[in-house]
Amino acid sequence: MKKILTALTLSVLAATAAQASEGHIELKKSDWSFTGPRAHWDTMQILRGYEVATQVCISCHSFKYFSHRNLTTAGFTEDQAKALAGKMDMDVNQKLLSGLTAEDSKETYGLVVPDLSVMAKARHGGPDYIYSILTGYEEAPAGVDVGNGNYNKYFPGHVIAMPAPLSDGQVTYSDGTEATLEQMAHDVATFIAFISEPERVERQQMGVYVLIYLVIFTALAYVLKCAIWRDIKKKS
Numbered sequence: 001m002k003k004i005l006t007a008l009t010l011s012v013l014a015a016t017a018a019q020a021s022e023g024h025i026e027l028k029k030s031d032w033s034f035t036g037p038r039a040h041w042d043t044m045q046i047l048r049g050y051e052v053a054t055q056v057c058i059s060c061h062s063f064k065y066f067s068h069r070n071l072t073t074a075g076f077t078e079d080q081a082k083a084l085a086g087k088m089d090m091d092v093n094q095k096l097l098s099g100l101t102a103e104d105s106k107e108t109y110g111l112v113v114p115d116l117s118v119m120a121k122a123r124h125g126g127p128d129y130i131y132s133i134l135t136g137y138e139e140a141p142a143g144v145d146v147g148n149g150n151y152n153k154y155f156p157g158h159v160i161a162m163p164a165p166l167s168d169g170q171v172t173y174s175d176g177t178e179a180t181l182e183q184m185a186h187d188v189a190t191f192i193a194f195i196s197e198p199e200r201v202e203r204q205q206m207g208v209y210v211l212i213y214l215v216i217f218t219a220l221a222y223v224l225k226c227a228i229w230r231d232i233k234k235k236s
């Protein structure tokens with residue numbers, strides 16, 4: 001037993017050391033409506049995140065797996081989804097694409113700007129990663145040359161081609177919420193989490209039901225076991 005424990009401790013230590021040597025960056029952790037036992041999509045927050053995405057991010061990033069119809073999964077009615085699409089002169093089934101072409105993107109940023117529609121699934125930390133990046137811009141420390149890029153505390157390597165996209169008061173929310181940097185970052189990360197994995201909430205709710213079922217089943221099995229043993233003891 002002692003040997004097993006020592007081996008376990010050593011492997012945990014080795015894993016931690018490996019992470020540290022890979023330059024593991026601790027992300028900011030946030031509370032999300034779509035995690036935990038009461039997971040749900042907050043429709044108003046998704047609307048605000050959508051407003052940030054379509055007023056800011058869309059000038060560089062596409063959301064090619066998103067069409068306005070997807071909003072119905074988050075509790076919007078078909079008419080609301082159509083109205084929002086209409087405001088952008090779009091059809092409800094049309095993909096949300098940026099006007100920035102791959103060529104222009106390469107010329108300006110030296111790379112093709114990544115699509116954001118599966119970003120919450122594609123990166124370690126998902127929504128926490130997006131939230132951290134958006135709020136992680138800082139002055140570069142003395143001696144760090146960022147070239148044409150920008151210093152970001154949470155981006156691997158710390159030099160990111162994206163200029164800080166959000167600053168206080170940048171968007172106008174239709175529900176009157178104050179558009180602070182933190183608020184916009186949290187809202188747009190929620191929107192991206194939703195479009196990356198719309199089924200996520202259902203899966204978590206299912207997990208809770210399975211747990212409840214298992215608890216009830218175990219209790220019943222225990223009661224049955226007691227009853228059977230009572231009978232056997234009586235007979236013997």
Ligand code: HEC
Binds near residue numbers: 163165188
């Ligand atoms: C002016 C153009 C521009 C705008 C506006 C913009 N981005 Fe970016 N974004 C970029 C570029 C360029 C990159 C690639 C950075 C790199 O790899 O160095 C990037 C990268 C990212 C990444 C990191 C992706 C990765 O590979 O890990 C995230 C997350 C991101 N953007 C989110 C957003 C969100 C959310 C918005 C809207 C609030 C937004 N961006 C607005 C240009 C932009």
